[in-house]
Amino acid sequence: MMGRSILLGWLLLVFCLVAPALASDAKESAETPQVADVPIVVDVSPKEPVWVLGKDHELKVTIRHAANISTFFPIRLPLENFIQKEVFEQQETKPNGEIERVFTYVVTPIRFDVTVLPSVELSWVMRPETGEETLTGTRMVELGRVRVDGAYTGDGVPELGKPGPKGRSIVTRDDTRVFLVIAVGVGLAAVVLFLLLWLVLRRMVAVGERPPIPASEVALRELENLKARADKESVQNEEYVTRLSEILRVYLGSRYDVESVEATSTEILEWAEESPKRGLSVLVLRQMLYGMDLIKFAAHTTMADEIRHMHSEVGELVDKTRISPEEQAAQELQARAMIPTQVERAFALAVDLSVGCLVATPLFLLAAMKANVLLLSLGLGLFGLWMLLRDVLRRSPGKKAAGLEIIHGTIGAGVQRSTLRSVAGAGSRIARNVTLLPIITLLGEAFLAATDKGQRRAGDLMARCRVVRGRSGGEVVEQPLVWVLLAFDAVFFLVPFVWALTKLF
Template sequence: MSRLLIPVLLLLSAWVAARGADLPQVEVERLPVPGDAPSDIHLGEPVFLRVTVRLPAGYQAAPPQPVAEQDELVVQPGAVPQGSARPGGGMIQVFSFELIPLELGQVTFSGFKVPWRLDGGGAGESVSGPLALTILATIEDPAAATAADIRGPAVIPVPFRLPGWGFGLLLLVLAAGLWFWWWRRRSRPAVTVVPPAVDPFGGLDPAAWALAALDTLARDDVLARGGTVVFHVRLADILRRYLGGRYNVPTLERTTSELVYDAGAQMERLPGSRSSLRDLLMACDLVKFARRKPLPGVSRELLGRTRTFVEETRPRPPVETAVSGS
């Protein structure tokens, strides 16, 4: 009986081994980092893992998951998984993970588990082996660390953003400023710029200026060049300006009749001065407006009469009377 039991046990063991070889397999491999030694794993720095899942034909598997949650390790998925056909049927899937250690010393990662399902029925789970890690400090000799090696938390400046109500308040302040500027400008009294007074007589008294202007008109001899109208226009202008300065009358804005009336009222004490003024202005007006053409001798006589009028109406110094005692 024992001779029959031994072959049966051998056949059963071979069947179980062959059955196990057909199940999905999970392999975990640490990827080296350029510049680091194979054993260099520092606190807080990621450890890159490659998880290879070998699926026989007819098996479908879920993505790998940590066997157990560990407080000293943080597991994050990495790049997009890749898959390729397996020789003899099935598929090989490759996954990337990042393992971040949070404690120093010896740490054992529990590994990955892969739930799978068979197309013909049945389900199970394949588990990789654990991974032992030695976590080093960032400072080579923690005992030699000083306060200068300790860095406080980095201050990340928060960009200033004006809230929605802030824009409304800003517009209100600008509107109030514009209104205040307009109100001040409107309520401020207007500044009237008064141009400096200009002496039309150049520092002379009106009579001296008029006599000098008449001498200049005579020397120009406008009549000899046929300028009869120009002669009488200049003569009338000299006479009007003289009256304006002598009697403080706006003569340039007055007609001949108004000028004779306004100036004549101040010449009552000079007999015949009003009629003489009217005759001089009317003679000039007949040439200026009626286009009369008097002879040159008549015009020169009018110039002499104007000179006589100025000399007779110019201010006279007061006469001093001697009072003898009795």
């Protein structure tokens, strides 16, 4: 039911976004400031020219005024359906003292149409020759109208890309640059995908699926290292007991998934009494913790025999409470159950892509209607930023809907229960999404996650984290709904994006 609600809501929002853009006729209106009475003459040439689609043409704006007047005219013109390539400015002082400024704009029409060019604002400042006040103002310059035509062949009404009248052919749009950009993008994406595959293969060969070292073996190894160091060096009793306490607390935390390193002795004992464990004697644990606290904090003097007795007691506790083969197998089975299916990961990704499309698609539509490359870049940038930071608040909307979360660790079948509850930090949650910034690598990352036993992609391996089911066990997701939602995401991202590209290049 949750998946259907998300899909219906997404369809409604997309309809509200796309329908007005396709149904409305974009009519622009501009307020024309009142033209001041100043001796400024503006001439635009050529008058109502006939230009050829895809060819370079010059539009000249000549401004003449007295020497005591300064004018300001934009270098880039707000021309839709044209590509402005170059601009040249020339200034000359006439024999009568007048200033003549000529702006030559080299533009290429990219739409087969009759276009009314927009009005452009000309600002001026007039410095009086006497002690009068300096005057400023603006006026609008009409650039006129342009007919974008072509060369035609055949008879009948000319259509873009088809034969036309009088033995000439219509000039079609030059899509060379579009295909060049797409080819470069695909090439870069292929290189990135190759590097990601290389990273995964290299890490699988170097690391493999090695299970973690059991907490009991780590603790016993640390006890041996501490004893060997004490035999070689002169270790103070307080330092020895402090290190002994650290080994015990780290072992309890790793073995039973509790916060024992920073907890007080009283808190650890309360946990032990509330949750009895096999082989863990609360009485023995109380004697060890309180005895160590007396030496660490109360500067209690003790003999070497007592220190060795504490050392052996910690070793016996670790040996009695070490994980059994049956318990190890049960934990591994539990760990495998926490790995989400491909459908669950795909559903989470589909919801996150929907949120990103809600941000990017309106900008793509505006970029297509306005032929504005900045809007297209802004849409891509916001989409990439969303994909990078979507997990910054612990879980993205997609993972929250699918009941998933991100934890530390890159280990495989031997994952421990404590690892399953170690939530990854914000830095790791952001770092795992860096590989998605090229956007097109989504396909490569999806392939890597689908082929990996633990559903891990290159970003997970790089950030040393993984996605698992939450404490609730994840949400039931219908597979057809996931593919439909992914298809909608692809359509409503790619169609406006490609449309904008065709309008810009």
